[in-house]
Amino acid sequence: MRSRWFLLSGVLAAMPAWAATPAVIPIEQVQEAYVRPHDRIEVEPGRRINLHCEGAGSPTVVFESGLSDWSNTWALIQPAIATRTRACSYDRPGMGYSDPSPHPATAENAVRDLHALLERAGIRGPLVLVGHSLGGFYMKVYAATHPDQVAGLVLVDPSEERLWDRVGPLLAPRFGAKLAGEARADDAEGIRAGIDHFRKCAAEASRGPLDEEAYTRCTDPVRPQLGARINAERRRLQPLAAYQAAQAEEFARSMFAADPAADARYARLFAGKHPFGDRPLVVLTHSLWDMTPSFGETGWLSWVTAHRLTAAMSSRGEQRVVPMTRHNIQVDAPQAVIDAVDGVLDALRRK
Numbered sequence: 532m533r534s535r536w537f538l539l540s541g542v543l544a545a546m547p548a549w550a551a552t553p554a555v556i557p558i559e560q561v562q563e564a565y566v567r568p569h570d571r572i573e574v575e576p577g578r579r580i581n582l583h584c585e586g587a588g589s590p591t592v593v594f595e596s597g598l599s600d601w602s603n604t605w606a607l608i609q610p611a612i613a614t615r616t617r618a619c620s621y622d623r624p625g626m627g628y629s630d631p632s633p634h635p636a637t638a639e640n641a642v643r644d645l646h647a648l649l650e651r652a653g654i655r656g657p658l659v660l661v662g663h664s665l666g667g668f669y670m671k672v673y674a675a676t677h678p679d680q681v682a683g684l685v686l687v688d689p690s691e692e693r694l695w696d697r698v699g700p701l702l703a704p705r706f707g708a709k710l711a712g713e714a715r716a717d718d719a720e721g722i723r724a725g726i727d728h729f730r731k732c733a734a735e736a737s738r739g740p741l742d743e744e745a746y747t748r749c750t751d752p753v754r755p756q757l758g759a760r761i762n763a764e765r766r767r768l769q770p771l772a773a774y775q776a777a778q779a780e781e782f783a784r785s786m787f788a789a790d791p792a793a794d795a796r797y798a799r800l801f802a803g804k805h806p807f808g809d810r811p812l813v814v815l816t817h818s819l820w821d822m823t824p825s826f827g828e829t830g831w832l833s834w835v836t837a838h839r840l841t842a843a844m845s846s847r848g849e850q851r852v853v854p855m856t857r858h859n860i861q862v863d864a865p866q867a868v869i870d871a872v873d874g875v876l877d878a879l880r881r882k
Contacts, residue, residue, distance in 0.1 A: 586616055597662075598664055728749075732779065
């Protein structure tokens with residue numbers, strides 16, 4: 532590990548000095564690139580994944596979307612980063628322009644797909660991994676599984692594995708064990724309801740594209756910041772059976788669902804004081820909380836605390852709470868994400 536990281540550091544030392552931090556490029560100038568497939572690369576016989584790369588240089592920045600999302604969620608971020616270095620986004624199976632997968636949508640399979648995709652595209656590192664929500668967790672797993680490839684990480688409001696196992700003991704002194712336990716139970720009930728909800732949506736879509744009422748229930752809301760063309764494409768693809776099935780599978784197989792065996796694997800994977808060594812790591816946390824009044828403060832502090840623990844996985848980790856943002860920070864405050872990625876790139880150059 533140390534020798535590989537030494538070699539990787541040598542590559543980064545040759546990077547040119549950066550100019551000023553890039554700014555958000557107006558969506559009208561970039562949205563056409565996010566309403567069509569790019570390189571559909573075969574990751575196993577008969578199955579292709581859509582990869583969209585822009586720019587040139589090293590390291591390569593790789594973007595991973597959140598639950599039920601795909602590459603167009605990065606339309607306000609990727610083009611700006613591509614003015615500095617190569618920047619790549621992709622669509623997980625069944626999302627966007629990628630084929631469905633016959634395999635369970637586990638974190639391990641997501642990492643396996645991404646590794647195969649990058650390998651077949653000739654992208655071997657060094658990598659800076661950027662992940663939102665569930666994609667943030669996937670990028671943590673990727674970094675722990677393939678540490679020789681990964682130079683740094685930016686996690687955008689990442690979902691957290693073993694949330695209450697990790698933060699419960701830290702919150703109990705403030706809220707008491709009873710309230711902390713109730714919050715944990717409430718969270719688990721919400722996850723079970725979510726799994727049931729998305730499975731029903733997938734069943735409806737299997738009988739034909741969702742009507743307007745079902746579309747509203749079963750998909751993310753329109754995001755005006757992404758522009759009319761991208762939102763029209765989202766409205767075209769999200770009601771389809773392939774998307775709804777992939778969305779339900781991702782939620783049911785994600786780290787949200789109770790799976791003691793998976794939790795034990797994650798505990799081993801992220802064991803130790805600094806499992807990410809001294810790699811630059813930025814964790815962005817949203818600031819406007821949407822929990823119910825009963826568990827609002829407990830839920831908010833569990834999220835903030837878990838992000839603080841994740842930032843501490845690197846000796847150079849940092850957590851930033853982004854003002855006036857909800858969960859989709861990459862849409863609400865794209866410049867904050869650009870600044871974080873650019874800061875990691877700059878830290879790698881200095882190293």
